[in-house]
Structures are given as C-alpha cells and as structure tokens.
Amino acid sequence: MKAAIYRGAKQITVEERDKPVIQAPTDAVIRVVRACVCGSDLWFYRGIEERPAGSQVGHEGIGVVEEVGDGVKNFRPGDFVIVPFGLSDGTCANCRAGRQTNCLHGTWYGTGQSEYSYVPLADGSLYKIPEGNYTDDQLKSLLTLSDVMGTGYHAAKMAQVKPGQTVAVVGDGAVGLCAVISAKLLGAKRIVLMSRHEDRQALGREFGATDIVAERGPEGEAKVRALTEEGVGVDAVMECVGNDAAMQTAFNIARPGAIVGTVGVPHDIHVPFDKIFFATVGVHGGPAPTRAYVPELLDAVLSGKINPGRVFTFETDLDHIAEAYDKMDKREAIKALIRVSEP
Amino acid sequence: MKAAIYRGAKQITVEERDKPVIQAPTDAVIRVVRACVCGSDLWFYRGIEERPAGSQVGHEGIGVVEEVGDGVKNFRPGDFVIVPFGLSDGTCANCRAGRQTNCLHGTWYGTGQSEYSYVPLADGSLYKIPEGNYTDDQLKSLLTLSDVMGTGYHAAKMAQVKPGQTVAVVGDGAVGLCAVISAKLLGAKRIVLMSRHEDRQALGREFGATDIVAERGPEGEAKVRALTEEGVGVDAVMECVGNDAAMQTAFNIARPGAIVGTVGVPHDIHVPFDKIFFATVGVHGGPAPTRAYVPELLDAVLSGKINPGRVFTFETDLDHIAEAYDKMDKREAIKALIRVSEP
Numbered sequence: 001m002k003a004a005i006y007r008g009a010k011q012i013t014v015e016e017r018d019k020p021v022i023q024a025p026t027d028a029v030i031r032v033v034r035a036c037v038c039g040s041d042l043w044f045y046r047g048i049e050e051r052p053a054g055s056q057v058g059h060e061g062i063g064v065v066e067e068v069g070d071g072v073k074n075f076r077p078g079d080f081v082i083v084p085f086g087l088s089d090g091t092c093a094n095c096r097a098g099r100q101t102n103c104l105h106g107t108w109y110g111t112g113q114s115e116y117s118y119v120p121l122a123d124g125s126l127y128k129i130p131e132g133n134y135t136d137d138q139l140k141s142l143l144t145l146s147d148v149m150g151t152g153y154h155a156a157k158m159a160q161v162k163p164g165q166t167v168a169v170v171g172d173g174a175v176g177l178c179a180v181i182s183a184k185l186l187g188a189k190r191i192v193l194m195s196r197h198e199d200r201q202a203l204g205r206e207f208g209a210t211d212i213v214a215e216r217g218p219e220g221e222a223k224v225r226a227l228t229e230e231g232v233g234v235d236a237v238m239e240c241v242g243n244d245a246a247m248q249t250a251f252n253i254a255r256p257g258a259i260v261g262t263v264g265v266p267h268d269i270h271v272p273f274d275k276i277f278f279a280t281v282g283v284h285g286g287p288a289p290t291r292a293y294v295p296e297l298l299d300a301v302l303s304g305k306i307n308p309g310r311v312f313t314f315e316t317d318l319d320h321i322a323e324a325y326d327k328m329d330k331r332e333a334i335k336a337l338i339r340v341s342e343p
Numbered sequence: 344m345k346a347a348i349y350r351g352a353k354q355i356t357v358e359e360r361d362k363p364v365i366q367a368p369t370d371a372v373i374r375v376v377r378a379c380v381c382g383s384d385l386w387f388y389r390g391i392e393e394r395p396a397g398s399q400v401g402h403e404g405i406g407v408v409e410e411v412g413d414g415v416k417n418f419r420p421g422d423f424v425i426v427p428f429g430l431s432d433g434t435c436a437n438c439r440a441g442r443q444t445n446c447l448h449g450t451w452y453g454t455g456q457s458e459y460s461y462v463p464l465a466d467g468s469l470y471k472i473p474e475g476n477y478t479d480d481q482l483k484s485l486l487t488l489s490d491v492m493g494t495g496y497h498a499a500k501m502a503q504v505k506p507g508q509t510v511a512v513v514g515d516g517a518v519g520l521c522a523v524i525s526a527k528l529l530g531a532k533r534i535v536l537m538s539r540h541e542d543r544q545a546l547g548r549e550f551g552a553t554d555i556v557a558e559r560g561p562e563g564e565a566k567v568r569a570l571t572e573e574g575v576g577v578d579a580v581m582e583c584v585g586n587d588a589a590m591q592t593a594f595n596i597a598r599p600g601a602i603v604g605t606v607g608v609p610h611d612i613h614v615p616f617d618k619i620f621f622a623t624v625g626v627h628g629g630p631a632p633t634r635a636y637v638p639e640l641l642d643a644v645l646s647g648k649i650n651p652g653r654v655f656t657f658e659t660d661l662d663h664i665a666e667a668y669d670k671m672d673k674r675e676a677i678k679a680l681i682r683v684s685e686p
Contacts, residue, residue, distance in 0.1 A: 092573060092575075093572045093573040093575045093598075094575055094598070094599050094600075097575075097598070097599070097600060098600070099598075099599040099600045099623065101599075101623070102575075102599035102600075102623055104573065104575070158625070228436075229436045230435060230436040230447065232435075232436045232437055232445075232447070247616070255436075255437070255440070255442075256437050256440075256442040256445035256629070257437075257440060257441070257442045257445075259625070259627060262620065265620075266616050266617055266620045269616040269617075270616065271616055273590070273609050273612040273613065273614055274609055274612075276626060276628075277605065277608075277609045277628060277629050277630075278629060278630070279629070280442065280444070280445055280628070280629030280630070281627075282501070282602070282625055282626060282627025282628070283619060283625060283626060283627075284602060284624075284625025284626075284627070285619075285620060285623070285625070286599070286620050286621060286622070286623030287620075287621070287623070
C-alpha cells in the first residue's frame, strides 16, 4: 500500500509499505477515506521537532474498518469511523473521566496518511459514524472531529466559555478557527479573533467571530482590551498556537479570574508563575481528548449547526501529499485534505 | 496610639503613632477590636521579603468604625465591621465580577496591628457584622473572614471543588486548614490533608480532613495518589503554601483535568509550562478576593456551621505582639490573635 513517509525537514515522500496487520486482539485496521495534514505536523516538517527519517506520518482520519482483532466488540468490518488522534482503552479512570488523551494504556494514532492505517485500542478509540450518504462537505466536517474541531472545542471547554461572554481566540490556524466555532456553540456573545490573514479573518467571521484584531504584541493586546468593559480584558481566552508570544498575549488580554484554555503543543513557553498568580488568570489545557467530544460535535455536524470542514482550503490525493505539506508550511492553505478512498 | 512596627528581621516593636485621620472622603478610621498575625507576615519577618524599617504592619482585622469621610454612604461610627486585606472600590468591572483584589483603584490594608487603623475605600471594602453579643469564639471566627478563611475558600473555589470529590490540601497553616473547612463546605467527600505537625493534623481532622499524609516529596505524593482511583490523583488540589516544593507536589498529586487552586503568595516557584500542558492539570488562583466571600462565610460562621476561629492557638495583647510573631515563626502557634479592644 502507499504511505506518506517523513524523510527529513521539508521532505515528505510516498512509499510502498506493507498493509498493517492485527497485532493484538484489541487492534483494528482501517481503510482510510480521508486524511489531512495538521498544523502540529509542521513542527517536524520544519525540522523543529525531531522525528526519525523513514517514519510514517498522519494522526487524523476517517475510514472504513477493514479488519478487527478477536477482542474488538464494538466494531466490525465495513463500519465507517472517526479515528481520534489519541487512542485510548475507554475503560481506565482517566478515560471514564473524559480524559482519553491521559489514558493509562493509551497511545497515539500515527499512520493516518496512508491507504490503510493501524489502530490499537479500537473499542475505546473509534467512533462509528451513522450509516448514510454523506456529501463531500459533510465528510470534511466529519474528518475535523478526529482532531482540529475537537481540539478547538477543548480550548473553549478548558477556558470555560459561558453564554453571553466576551472571549478571544489567539491563533488563526484551523484549531483557532474551530475554537471560534466552539465559543459560538457554547454561547459566547462577542468573539474576538486575533488574525492577520485575510482568508482566515473571513472564515473566522463566517464561523462567528464578531471582531478581528490583526495587530500582534502589545498593540494587538491593547486593541483587544479596548473592546472590553473598562479595558479589564476578556472573560475567556483560547490559546491555539503553542508559542511564547501567543501565550503571553493570551495572559495579557485575559481579565482577572479568566482562564486561558491552551491546546497548542507548547514550544519554549515561559510564563513566570508570578504572572499567573498576580494576574489571577488561570491556565488549563493539554492534548485534547477529542474522543470525548465526538458524540456532541457529531450531532452538531450532522444537523448542519456547525461546518468545521470549511477549514480545508486545499485538497489533493495521497500521491501529491508533499504539496499539501508545502501549502500549509507556506500558509497558502489553512488546512489540507487528502482524498484517499471513498466510503 | 500604639501600633506594631517592623524594625528589621525578627524585630517587631510597639511604638506610639498618631491616630489615623480621614484623608479622602471615601476613608474610614477603625478602632481595632481584634487583629492577628498572618503566615504571609512571616516572609518579611524572616527577612525574605523586603519591607521598610519603621513601617506599620497588619492586614487583617475586625473593629468598630470610629470616623468616616463625607463620601462614605454605607457605614457610620459605631458599626462593627470586617476589614478585608484587599481594599476595593466595589464599583469597577473587576469588583463587580467578584475580583476585589484586582480592583482598578484598590489598595492593601496595612495598619491592622494597632489601636486604630486607616481604611481607604470604606464603602467597597468593609462589611458590617450584624448587631449582637458575640462570644469570644465567634469573634475569632469573624476575624478569619478578613483573610485566612476567605483565602482557604478561594483556594477551594479556584480548584473548583465539587460535591462527592476526593481532594487534597497542600499546606497545614491556617489557610490550609481553612481550605479543609472550605472543601467540606463545598461537599468534598474525601479530604486529604498533607501535614506533618500533630496539632495541625488534629485540627484538620476536626475541620473535616478524612486522611492525613505526613510525608513530603515523592513519598508523600505516592501516598496521596494511592488513596485515589487507579492512582490517577485527586480531583482538585488546594495549594496553600506558596513555595516550589508545595507547588510541584500539588501538580504531582492532581489527576488529569484537575485544577490546582493556589493562594500562597509565590516565592521562587518554577513549574515548567510543559508540565502544566502535558499533565493536563490547570492552575488558577492569586490573592483571594475575601470581600467577595464574606456574605456566605459570615452566614456559615453565625449559624455555627463552620468554626474557623479554632486556628488561633495563641492569644496576646498589642503590647506583646512580638511574642505572637515569634510563636508563629517557630511554628508553636498555628495562628496568633491580638486582642486590642472590645466591641
């Protein structure tokens, strides 16, 4: 089968690999229908994060179950499923608390950009999509439940966004845009998106952003605060980047008592503890347990209430996946979709 | 009048000072009834925190209004009041949100250990105690609403303690013990107090602690985790010390998704951001807006539901206040009360 392979900084190839096989009774093998490239894939793509050359890539996807191990009870070949990026047993104390990315026996999905992928812990991880004839746009939205939509939602949940609030999103990548959708879903009244790219600003507005702040640093922070009552700051902040500048901005625009919900994988973030304490701004986040959110978000997608698939602004097939990475690296695509097969 | 004065590390004197006068229309002057020494006073007492020699001290108290400025509407001479350590206008966006220690025009109460004290922003800061003949024990509990009881309660509120939970308190000072009271008040089922002092353990149990862990560091952390389901950690942590060891322990005993509510004034705390993110443990806190909690806690005190005044294990008068500092410094007293006058 064909699989995308990391060969070094800015080098993604498509190579022939053995089709995955069941190794443990709880495994499944999935025929991939749609995969995609994640903003977090850019960390290794750019050579910032180390990754072994020759390794398979991709941690998002929807697909059809091809084969299951003897121990898999809830799925059978032919089921159309969402594969969350965090794979979990679904039974440990953390999974039962909705913290599947902290599963005591969990692992990460890592073979998504290929024709077939290997999914351990199938029962606790996969989520069956109801049978139906889905449009291409619906498939895109379903695909986002694997990661970005659930991650944006986690940012909003961790920031404890409540109805009527004024909130801000730092980061206009696919996750940040999905955080806008999430804040609206949770009832925020005023949603400020910090974004300096016109295409992302437009999509942000479509998703529910009421205000756009294009400036960064102190200038941008002052503009956000100026939108709030007496300039005290916003009621909740969703930090969807993962670098120090974004996190400092998140703290500087949050009102006392607010929480910064953070979901961007952190890279060299240094928030002095004194700042957290004396600003009286909390911080809460981590790798999103997207599996926990699939049921409610799937309903919102299927009812047409949300349309997160709009974040895919570039599409190609597996053979041309290198182009998808390149487009995302150059910020020419918000998020790139890979058509692998049809359901 | 007599006032306690800081003269240098481990030197508290009682000196004659002018009785405070009204300087702004929103000021009040209070005849102090009871004052006390705070665990946070020990930072300057021990010479760790700088403070000008010759400065007045004391940021907690209950007393009788002696005089008010022309602009004070809610209080008049003779009113028996609680003075919170954070003074606030009560009208700004932060005060209205219950964040009085972030008042846009606020200041700190700093003349509490004296016969008369100066209270700016009287209307927004003071809270009138209903008329009545209070016992000595009740006066002690009312005094704690000025700081420690409200601060312990803030730790529990920031940690989002919920009914039925298993929670832990790091720190067995007066604030930590008040956090135990607070966790019980908020419905926690199992309350683990980390304490290695027998007197504090006993009081902790009286206040509602169901388990005591005397060990510190990794050994103590393992013992706390062993008390939780599958060892994942407690549902909420109240960090009531303010040093690095306590904060690291707080993170190490919290389950994924938990929040560390922190109220100890931070001194050299270094929690790497990566730890916050990948442990998926949040942190939230800061100087407690005790004024916000006075109404509900006053009810709990007056109905006898809580008895936080039990934290005072040493009493003296203003003339002997140096002994009160010394007893607290040597941990011979949990908290020291200063009788100044009678209501």
